[in-house]
Amino acid sequence: MSGFGAAGELPGWGPDGPSGRGEIFFPEEAHAAAPADFLQELPSYRSVLRRRAGPGGGQDPQGSVGPRAGEARGPQPEGAELAARPLREHALSIAEKRRLRDYQQADIKYLSGWNQWKRTSSKSWKKVLKDIKESLSYLQLWRHDIHSIEGKFGTGIQSYFSFLRFLVLLNFLIFILMFGFVTLPTVISKYGIFNSSFAKISPKSTDSVCTVYTPSGNKGLVYFFTYLKDLLTGTGFLETTSLFYGYYTIDAALLSIVRYNFPLAYLLTTFAYLALSLVWIIKRSVSGFKQSLVHDEDQFQSYCNKVFAGWDFCITDLNAARLKHRSLQYELQTDLEEERIKRKIADRTVKEKLRIYSLRIFLNIIVLAVLSGCFYSIYRATVFSQEKSNNSNDADLQTNLLVQYLPSIVITLANFIAPQIFSILIRFEDYSPAFEIKLTLLRCVFVRLANIGVLLFSLWSQIHCANDSCKACGYNYELYPCWESAVGQEMYKLLIFDFMIILAVTLFMDFPRMLLVTHCSWKPVQWCGLQEFGISDNVLEIIYGQTICWIGTFFSPLLPAIATIKYFIIFYVKKISLIHTRKPPGRPIRASSSNFFFLVVLLIGLVLAFIPLGISIAHIPSSKACGPFRNFNTSWAVVPDTILGFPTGLQKVLNGIASEAFAVPFFMVVCLIMFYFIALAGAHKRVVEQLREQLVMESRDKLFLIRKITEAQKCT
Amino acid sequence: MAAAVTCEAEAAPGGMGGAGSLLPREALREYQELTFLSKQEILLAYKRFSELLPKEQRENACSLRVPKSRILTLPELRANPFQHRICRVFSTSEEGDDSMSFEDFLDMLSVFSDSATSDIKSHYAFRIFDFDDDGTLDRKDLEKLVNCLTGQGEEASLSNAEMEQLIQNILEESDIDKDGTINLSEFQHVVSRSPDFASSFKIVL
Secondary structure, X not given: OOOOOOHHHOOOOOOOOOOOOOOOOOOOHHHOHHHHHHHHHOHHHHHHHHOOOOOOOOOOOOOOOOOOOOOOOOOOOOHHHHHHOOHHHOOOOHHHHHHHHHHHHHHHOOOOHHHHHHHHHHHHHHHHHHHHHHHHHOOOOOHHHHHHHHHHHOHHHHHHHHHHHHHHHHHHHHHHHHHHHHHHHHHHHHOOHHHEEEEOOOOOOOOHHHHOOOOOOOOOOOOXXXXXXXXXXXXXXXXXXXXOHHHOOOOEEEEOOEEEOHHHHHHXXXXXXXXXXXXXXXXXXXXXXXXXXOOOOOHHHOHHHHHHOOOOOOOOOHHHHHHHHHHHHHHHHHHHHHHHHHHHXXXXXXXXXXXXXXXXXXXXXXXXXXXXXXXXXXXXXXXXXXXXXXXXXXXXHHHHHHHHHHHHHHHHHHHHHHHHHHHHHHHHHOOOHHHHHHHHHHHHHHHHHHHHHHHHHHHHHHHOOOOHHHOOOOOOOOOOOOHHHHHHHHHHHHHHHHHHHHHHHHHHHHHHHHHHHHHOOOHHHHHHOOEEOOHHHHHHHHHHHHHHHHHHHHHXXXXXXXXXXXXXXXXXXXXXXXXXHEEOOOOOOOHHHHHHHHHHHHHHHHHHHHHHHHHHHHOOEOOOOOOXXXXXXXXXXXXXXXXXXXXXXXXXXXXXXXXHHHHHHHHHHHHHHHHHHHHHHHHHHHHHHHHHHHHHHHHHHHHHHHHHHHHHHHHO | OOOOOOOOOOOOOOOOOOOOOOOOHHHHHHHHHHOOOOHHHHHHHHHHHHHHOOHHHHHHHHHOEEOHHHHOOOHHHHOOOOHHHHXXXXXXOOOOOOOEEHHHXXXXXXXXXXXXOHHHHHHHHHHHHXXXXXXXXXXXXXXXXXXXXXXXXXXXXXXXXHHHHHHHHHHHHHOOOOOOOEOHHHHHHHHHOOOOHHHHOOOOO
16 A cells, blocks of 8 residues: 555665665654655645646546545636647546546637637647548558457567568569659650650760670570570570660650650669668668667666566467467566576686687687688589579570579578577577577678678679670670679579578478478477477568669669569468467567567668679679660769769859868768767766756655654654 | 537437447547547447447447456457456446446547557556556566566466566666655656557557
8 A cells, every 4th residue: 555565675775775875764664654645645646646637637546535625626827738738648538538628618718719710720630630640541551461460479470570561562662663764764665655766876985896785585486494494594585574684775765855864764763762762761760769879778678668568468369368478477587587697797707708708709710611601602603603504505404493593592501501500609609698699690690691792792703804805895795795684683583582492491391390290299299399480580581582672673673573572472471371380489579679670680781782782883884785874884974974964053063062172071060960969968868867866865855754744743 | 518428319320330330420529539549440349349238238338337257358358467457447437346338448449549649558557557556556566567477377477586686677777766666757757768668558459
């Protein structure tokens, strides 16, 4: 009944309280009853209970402690400000809100006409906004599916499926962008619709040998499996379609009277989709970020977060509830144990520390060795595959396909084996459990994304030749007359293979395992049990696919459409697999930290995608035989070219912005602004600390005074 | 001054909905204004609420109270360890039997809906977690809260030492004025910094 409980439990009271500061007051049991009455009559307590409920609506929710006689019931001048808050934001029951509303409406008569109109118009405006929001929310894709997953498995797994939905929408938007600005004008002008035509400017001042490009295209009557092979590898008839870069060999499109600068459009659309992805991801991740900048605590690991926000109120299934109880218990016990381990770690001796650090350095060297092994095997596989496919004749479908898909196979194997090795190694490194998980995840992310980088690097090493034979065009024109299409084909193969692997794993590993566990009651099988739904593995898988899509869209403009369809199908595959063949993870996953983690890794993938794209656009000479950038040295060169066509005033301004005379002062100003905000944040932190200490002091003063009052009362 | 519109008014069929949705338009509009629920959600709530009543009483579902045992059969509540506290907090029944009327039910759904402000959610979360209804979360309340989370049964609860350590950590993080209890402002402060609260404190029919 009182907030004190037994006398000895008060923290901060007594010389050995947890605060460590010696107090000279000893709590006495005789006071246990009296202070409680006083506390409940304090103005702060009562006002906190009612929370500015306004005049006439203030029923004490705790029951009948104390009379309500003290409240004024007449119209008050602050009724106007209180009414500005929407009715439903008051923490009252509906009947009480109704009374409050009637009271406010009576109050309106005392206001001037202007205020009346202002209030009614703001009300109707808010209503209109609300209706729009409501109708928009019904258009959300997969709303019902995700809601049912949430009910059965909790918000952690639901966040994975929301993430998948986000990627479907992102890819769809990127596809619309590329289609609208790149593919559509090309198709329109090539087929002469709407009286349009295209201009093919003859290439200037380059050797004619660079401009020879004869894709095999449609060879007439061929075997069916040639079509299949072409479909799977992007060569043959697929190479000449709008799927790949080589199709877009126009320099300008003339749509009736408008001259559409096609190369510039291609480049700007590439920048636009990268910027769109960046902005959207940052917008989604901002909400997880805000609070952690002011306070030092790790908000995701805080006990309050786990206890007060621990239970998912949307769980409807009794089994899921049982699992949730168990996982919550497990999580709390693990965290408490981790705290004990941390205290133990702090007590390590120097000798132990040396031993552990040398062990860690040794294990990290092994990790680096594993990584180099992966990279080297990917490099060799790519080189081998490219050499073989360039010298091949369509001899044998299987070996040809195998050779073409060799880099994808090696990458998938590396992505599978390396994380297993990492999770074994990390056990020896003796970190705290939470840090172990973070570090393993970081290493897996790095492996997956770096593998793509190594693939691209090995492709470029093929396209660039070491000797002088390609001096004429800057790239290996004999083997790769249209090297962008070749890179596009590799990305296409990676995407298709990734999709096939996900389907194959679900079909050939999850379902048989589920059938085995359900129908065979042999002990070891039952002990193995169903596969857990590992959220981080699944997420890394789709982020890997998304990075490929970002890099590949420049070389293959219709790739986002394939990615959209791929993620669409994967949603249903994963949903069915989750419901029938998987069990929920033993270690609980929190929705907020998952969301944050997904978006951070996605951002890393996007930033890593900038690098190969930047190098291709700005550094490597564009192919002279195909594509919109034939007449430029590099793809980027179209931008300075266009600027030269602007009026001189604008040219001067743009040149000024790009020069050092502008960049250095700009950088200095940005640094100054940053320092100002850092100083401001530091000052706020200090103020927060001081206010906290003051609050503690005030509370002690209050309790001290109350005790004095009750003592004084006793004496009289 | 109480110009309240109750459901006993003309029972015109309201908005969309199948058979039995006899919620009058006026009441629907009023509930939309007084709660965070949308029109469809209110109608769905009405449908589910009237299904809890025996057939012959479904006509005036608005004015009846459903006993607690029937409320707890809802799938959204039956798996919830806080089911009894929820019924206690939202019930406005004078007899103290925790039965809920339709308006109590709407109140509950409104607080747990997606569009409710975090202020409202944290206010009601505080009341739900306050097991002894004394206006503060003291050690006993926190102990009962943790036991609700980890489940019933002997092997499901934490040991005494672990419970002590856990409650100590919670108080360290949230008890700003160091009086050994968490009052409403401290609770709202710590919950506003908790990133999971908005997504977990949610019930959607």
